[in-house]
Amino acid sequence: METTHKHPPYLMIWLYLAVLTAAELALAFELPISRNLKLLLLLFLAVWKALLVAMFFMHLKFERWNLRILAIIPVPLALIFIAAGMSEHIW
Amino acid sequence: MTHAMASAMRPPFPAERGVDVYNKKLGMWVFLASEVMFFAALIGSYVILRFGAPGEWARPGIVLNIKITAFNTFLLICSSVSMVKAYAAISDGDPRKMRFWLLMTILGGATFVGIQVYEYFHLVEHGFTPAGVREGSELAELVKDGTLPAATMGLYGSTFFTMTGFHGFHVTCGVLSMAYLYFVKALPGKITPQDYAGIEVVGLYWHFVDLVWIILFTIVYLI
Numbered sequence: 001m002e003t004t005h006k007h008p009p010y011l012m013i014w015l016y017l018a019v020l021t022a023a024e025l026a027l028a029f030e031l032p033i034s035r036n037l038k039l040l041l042l043l044f045l046a047v048w049k050a051l052l053v054a055m056f057f058m059h060l061k062f063e064r065w066n067l068r069i070l071a072i073i074p075v076p077l078a079l080i081f082i083a084a085g086m087s088e089h090i091w
Numbered sequence: 092m093t094h095a096m097a098s099a100m101r102p103p104f105p106a107e108r109g110v111d112v113y114n115k116k117l118g119m120w121v122f123l124a125s126e127v128m129f130f131a132a133l134i135g136s137y138v139i140l141r142f143g144a145p146g147e148w149a150r151p152g153i154v155l156n157i158k159i160t161a162f163n164t165f166l167l168i169c170s171s172v173s174m175v176k177a178y179a180a181i182s183d184g185d186p187r188k189m190r191f192w193l194l195m196t197i198l199g200g201a202t203f204v205g206i207q208v209y210e211y212f213h214l215v216e217h218g219f220t221p222a223g224v225r226e227g228s229e230l231a232e233l234v235k236d237g238t239l240p241a242a243t244m245g246l247y248g249s250t251f252f253t254m255t256g257f258h259g260f261h262v263t264c265g266v267l268s269m270a271y272l273y274f275v276k277a278l279p280g281k282i283t284p285q286d287y288a289g290i291e292v293v294g295l296y297w298h299f300v301d302l303v304w305i306i307l308f309t310i311v312y313l314i
Contacts, residue, residue, distance in 0.1 A: 007179045014172040018165060025161055028313040029152065039314055046309035050302045057175045057298040067112055067120060074124040078131030085135050089143040 008056045020049050119292045123299050130303050133257060134310060137250045146242040153239060154219050154230065154247070156210060157312055163206045164308045167262075170199030171301040174269075174294045184284040190277050193290070196297065197273060200266040207259045211252075221252040251311060258307055261300050268293050 024045050027038060055061040060068055112120075141148050151157065177192035214220075218228020223245035225231065233239045272289050276282050282289055 007183075010172055010175050010179065014168065017168045021161065021164055021168065024309060024313060025157070029157070042309050042313050046306050049305045053171060053298055053302045053305065057171050057301075058295055064111060067117075070117075070120050070124060074127035074131075078127055078135070081128070081131055082135035082138060085139045086142070089139050 008061070010056070013052055013056045016052060017049055020045055020052075113288060115288050115292045116295070119295050123295065126299065126303075130257075130306075133254050134306065137254060137310065140246050140250055141243075144243045144246060147240040148243050149239050149247055151313055153233070154214070154217075155251075155312055156213065159206060159210060160308065160312050163203055163210075164304060166199055166206070167203050167301050167304050170196045170203070171298050173199060174297045178287070178290050178294050181282060181284060181287040181290055186277070186280065186282065186284070189282065189287075189290065190273070193269060193273050193277055197266055197269045200262055200269065200297070204259060204262050204266060207255065207262075219248060219251075221248050223248045254307060254311060258300070258303060261303070265293070265297050265300050268296065 024042060027041055027045070031038070033041075054071070058071075060071055063071075173192045173195040177189045177196060180186075180188035180192055215225075218225040218230035224234050224239070230239065230244075234241050234244060272282070272293055276289055
């Protein structure tokens with residue numbers, strides 16, 4: 001096995017994720033801001049949380065670039081796929 | 092097989108190393124890449140149906156129980172942390188701690204599935220089904236008085252149950268894999284500080300399921 005790195009502070013990341021989840025809930029139901037801004041902020045928080053999980057729990061932060069690329073490649077593909085669908089039905 | 096035949100079947104040069112990870116882990120990452128596309132199809136369909144829908148969509152919090160799902164989200168995040176703690180424990184050479192954290196993860200995952208099943212029963216009881224709103228139910232009254240939009244409830248029901256159902260299926264598979272790992276591998280001492288590939292590979296799957304839920308929770312329950 002090739003794991004020689006020191007473990008990241010998992011409990012701190014857990015705390016981060018918990019606080020971000022609470023922030024999402026407050027944002028969705030308590031904050032009186034416009035619907036579009038709310039949507040943007042909620043997506044931003046979700047991506048932030050997802051990145052924390054991928055970087056620290058899935059150890060992508062400590063992997064080599066070739067494995068990182070393997071993990072990242074489907075994300076733009078998925079976004080292109082969704083945007084193509086939206087362009088046909090919504091825009 | 093003669094020696095000449097065997098050497099003829101070998102590649103003419105040493106095979107190059109690829110991404111420099113062991114096969115099981117590479118296999119899991121390739122599988123997860125395909126899973127990204129799978130969930131992209133589900134989430135993409137939802138986004139297209141919702142924002143291209145002929146009319147308003149039900150506001151969050153009217154049909155779904157956000158509080159219980161927020162708790163479920165927190166539970167899944169906790170189980171992701173316990174899984175990574177199991178990985179850290181065995182890589183530090185502590186199988187006892189690894190077994191404890193793995194068991195906690197299984198319990199967390201199983202509770203998540205249990206709560207989701209409870210949520211489904213609750214929703215169907217109130218009239219929210221994969222086909223839309225059931226005639227004569229509590230939600231049908233809300234559709235009648237205009238609180239819920241009649242035109243899009245069918246789409247809402249089918250997309251909601253498809254997305255959360257497939258995610259729940261993934262969580263169930265994760266719990267079963269971890270239970271196998273615990274009872275067949277960890278308890279008999281087959282997971283050692285020298286070989287803990289199972290923990291790492293199943294862990295990757297489990298964190299991915301958590302990651303997908305983070306996105307789904309925001310898109311389905313909060314927006």
